[in-house]
Amino acid sequence: MASLPLPPDVERLARELRAGERTVLSRAITLVESKRADHRHTAAGLIQELLADTGKAVRVGITGAPGVGKSTLIDALGSMLTARGRKVAVLAVDPSSRRTGGSILADKTRMAHLANDANAFIRPSPTSGTLGGVAAKTRETLLLCEAAGYDVLLVETVGVGQSEIAVADMTDFFLVLALPGAGDELQALKKGVVELADMIAVNKADGDNLSRAKLAASQYGAALHILSPRSPNWSPPVVTCSALKGDGIESLWEHILDHRRRLTASGELASRRGEQQVKWMWTMLEERLFAPLRTDRALKAALPRIEADVAAGRLAPGTAVEEIANVLGV
Numbered sequence: 260m261a262s263l264p265l266p267p268d269v270e271r272l273a274r275e276l277r278a279g280e281r282t283v284l285s286r287a288i289t290l291v292e293s294k295r296a297d298h299r300h301t302a303a304g305l306i307q308e309l310l311a312d313t314g315k316a317v318r319v320g321i322t323g324a325p326g327v328g329k330s331t332l333i334d335a336l337g338s339m340l341t342a343r344g345r346k347v348a349v350l351a352v353d354p355s356s357r358r359t360g361g362s363i364l365a366d367k368t369r370m371a372h373l374a375n376d377a378n379a380f381i382r383p384s385p386t387s388g389t390l391g392g393v394a395a396k397t398r399e400t401l402l403l404c405e406a407a408g409y410d411v412l413l414v415e416t417v418g419v420g421q422s423e424i425a426v427a428d429m430t431d432f433f434l435v436l437a438l439p440g441a442g443d444e445l446q447a448l449k450k451g452v453v454e455l456a457d458m459i460a461v462n463k464a465d466g467d468n469l470s471r472a473k474l475a476a477s478q479y480g481a482a483l484h485i486l487s488p489r490s491p492n493w494s495p496p497v498v499t500c501s502a503l504k505g506d507g508i509e510s511l512w513e514h515i516l517d518h519r520r521r522l523t524a525s526g527e528l529a530s531r532r533g534e535q536q537v538k539w540m541w542t543m544l545e546e547r548l549f550a551p552l553r554t555d556r557a558l559k560a561a562l563p564r565i566e567a568d569v570a571a572g573r574l575a576p577g578t579a580v581e582e583i584a585n586v587l588g589v
């Protein structure tokens with residue numbers, strides 16, 4: 260199948276984006292987030308055009324329970340980095356409708372420094388769609404930010420579901436934030452998030468919480484010890500920090516850079532990213548192949564009867580699949 264010709268403005272858009280203009284970046288992200296078929300087509304062309312300009316940033320995923328201090332930490336870490344001459348982009352993956360216009364504002368106030376920082380770019384999560392859809396758009400946005408010259412990407416996701424895996428799959432380093440409270444560590448272990456962690460940071464290690472935070476950190480350390488590490492080249496450290504006071508933020512970044520050096524030297528970073536790209540391709544292909552299932556009118560009309568027949572035991576599932584394939588003509 261011959262691919263459709265690209266609209267002439269793709270090259271110009273790519274050029275302006277490389278120049279690092281924020282308004283152009285915002286516009287390109289809006290394009291990537293659009294559901295219109297012609298926009299999708301242009302967006303895909305733009306990403307392809309920019310591919311050689313991507314991949315240079317440090318990509319960090321940050322997760323943790325609601326209120327653990329993710330945004331506060333991003334504000335502190337991001338500000339430290341822009342002060343050192345880095346350009347920082349903050350993205351989020353949150354497919355739930357939790358984040359309405361109001362809380363985007365709240366987020367910006369919790370990232371008060373970055374929100375007013377010329378070297379920082381904050382983009383809230385696309386608000387509608389499946390996790391797969393939201394994650395796909397965030398991945399493309401991440402590439403656009405890299406092409407626009409952002410060299411640190413911080414991707415926040417709330418630790419309540421599958422979105423952590425999606426974020427771990429698009430980043431190089433996965434930071435899990437925890438609270439100094441008892442029982443919290445076990446919860447996180449149950450969800451399997453800790454298996455993804457390249458580092459655990461017990462936040463709010465300040466004031467009365469300091470000793471409890473240290474205790475929690477040693478418990479996490481013991482728990483991590485019995486898990487097999489995600490990488491042969493890295494043992495996830497457990498640290499304490501206070502995003503609010505800025506304590507431990509510098510050492511947090513040192514760990515991230517250390518991880519990067521080791522995984523770059525061993526070749527693991529490149530292979531991890533390669534695997535992520537291939538996985539991404541398959542995810543997009545599956546989405547695309549599944550699309551007719553959701554939109555085909557004839558199938559939509561036939562499905563309730565087919566499902567009812569399968570449920571009632573009148574129709575074998577295999578026969579039902581044949582029938583559906585017939586309707587779709589595949």
Ligand SMILES: Nc1nc2c(ncn2[C@@H]2O[C@H](COP(=O)(O)OP(=O)(O)OP(=O)(O)O)[C@@H](O)[C@H]2O)c(=O)[nH]1
Nearest residue numbers: 324325326327328329330331369417463501502503
């Ligand atoms: N004492 C203390 N409070 C903190 C610290 N970090 C964050 N907080 C407070 O915890 C509350 C939640 O912080 P956020 O940064 O919004 O947490 P979050 O994890 O981004 O929350 P969601 O995005 O809603 O999941 C705010 O009131 C912060 O001021 C810290 O290091 N110490």
Ligand SMILES: [Mg+2]
Nearest residue numbers: 329330366415
């Ligand atoms: Mg937040």
